Amino acid sequence: MKRFRKNIVLTTFVLMQAFPVFSQLNDKAVNVRFTVPEIAVVDIEPALNNVEFAISASDQPGAEPVVEKLSEESLWINYSSAIRPNSNKRKIVAQISEGEIPAGIAFFIEASAATPFGSANQGNSLGKVQMTKDPRPIISGIGSCYTGDGVNMGHELKYSIEITDFSKIESAGDQVFTVMYTISDN
Amino acid sequence: MKVYKTKFLLEKLVFAGCLLLIGFVVKAQELELQVEGMATFDAASFSIENAGADFNASVESESTLFVTVDSNDAWDKTNNPNRKWKVEVRKEDVSWDDAMQVEIVRSGNGYSKENNKSNHVNDGQNYQVVSANSSYFFRGKGLISEIPIQFRLSGISIVHGAGDFETNVMLTIYDD
Numbered sequence: 001m002k003r004f005r006k007n008i009v010l011t012t013f014v015l016m017q018a019f020p021v022f023s024q025l026n027d028k029a030v031n032v033r034f035t036v037p038e039i040a041v042v043d044i045e046p047a048l049n050n051v052e053f054a055i056s057a058s059d060q061p062g063a064e065p066v067v068e069k070l071s072e073e074s075l076w077i078n079y080s081s082a083i084r085p086n087s088n089k090r091k092i093v094a095q096i097s098e099g100e101i102p103a104g105i106a107f108f109i110e111a112s113a114a115t116p117f118g119s120a121n122q123g124n125s126l127g128k129v130q131m132t133k134d135p136r137p138i139i140s141g142i143g144s145c146y147t148g149d150g151v152n153m154g155h156e157l158k159y160s161i162e163i164t165d166f167s168k169i170e171s172a173g174d175q176v177f178t179v180m181y182t183i184s185d186n
Numbered sequence: 187m188k189v190y191k192t193k194f195l196l197e198k199l200v201f202a203g204c205l206l207l208i209g210f211v212v213k214a215q216e217l218e219l220q221v222e223g224m225a226t227f228d229a230a231s232f233s234i235e236n237a238g239a240d241f242n243a244s245v246e247s248e249s250t251l252f253v254t255v256d257s258n259d260a261w262d263k264t265n266n267p268n269r270k271w272k273v274e275v276r277k278e279d280v281s282w283d284d285a286m287q288v289e290i291v292r293s294g295n296g297y298s299k300e301n302n303k304s305n306h307v308n309d310g311q312n313y314q315v316v317s318a319n320s321s322y323f324f325r326g327k328g329l330i331s332e333i334p335i336q337f338r339l340s341g342i343s344i345v346h347g348a349g350d351f352e353t354n355v356m357l358t359i360y361d362d
Binding site: 025026027028029030031032033034035036037038039041042043045078079080081082083084085087118119120121143144145146147148149150153154 | 217218224227231232237238239245251278288337343345347348349350351352353356357358360361
């Protein structure tokens with residue numbers, strides 16, 4: 001009788017072990033994989049926009065010339081960035097790439113804070129920065145993010161001109177210069 | 187003495203029954219899933235054309251995978267041609283971001299190898315999110331070949347950064 005009971009217990013054990021195998025027959029794995037490359041693209045909106053300033057004599061005799069911004073339209077800088085985890089954050093630098101800034105005049109760019117439209121990890125404005133032919137950062141701390149594409153998205157760019165040395169200003173007609181923006185690793 | 191012999195015989199019978207049952211269980215495991223193809227995605231889906239933009243919110247796999255429910259057991263094929271089964275799905279992440287989701291859909295019916303018209307597949311025709319917990323995908327009857335399935339990635343964003351993202355989607359067939 002004891003042996004019989006032992007066999008019953010053994011049989012039950014074997015069947016209990018077998019039962020889960022019985023219900024789950026077979027499985028197969030499908031590998032799902034994709035790669036996001038490093039991305040760094042920057043653009044100015046609206047495209048091909050010119051900002052114009054005029055420097056004219058003051059109405060008041062002996063007073064400093066007046067700097068006037070003729071363009072009404074605002075400029076916006078948009079960017080998308082994907083960096084690897086633990087990589088350095090990126091920055092946007094600006095520089096005068098073509099033309100010359102007339103003597104006696106300083107040209108500045110100030111990026112506003114990013115609009116809330118885009119994602120987290122957008123960069124921070126570095127305030128009002130004087131432009132030269134050497135690249136100077138205007139926005140830093142850019143992580144993996146996007147600003148949105150178009151005007152009123154990203155950072156507004158405010159251009160300004162200041163007269164630094166009146167004695168060097170000459171009546172030289174139109175002066176054209178180009179600003180180039182580059183997004184780069186810090 | 188006779189009582190002892192009867193008991194001994196009974197024990198033998200129980201053992202024989204057990205062996206038969208185990209044999210049946212082993213035979214019942216012959217139903218299996220086969221998967222052909224790979225889940226691939228167009229690399230262009232992970233590039234940005236316009237600065238400031240994000241990826242499209244969802245990306246479908248550019249290729250179709252085919253699932254076949256088969257049996258390599260001749261006895262099972264002959265004597266159990268209308269066996270019911272169901273497929274469940276889950277995923278095991280290798281490198282993944284919790285904000286991204288893999289979805290799966292059955293995009294066709296496949297066909298019966300045996301030309302058995304009572305064999306069929308049901309459900310699974312709407313995209314469903316694959317999670318770490320096994321969930322029902324679709325069910326069917328009999329041996330069905332080349333049931334097409336597709337994957338879709340959703341919640342992908344440039345915010346997750348550059349890198350390789352990988353998960354294994356496990357399809358498991360059960361008796362139904």
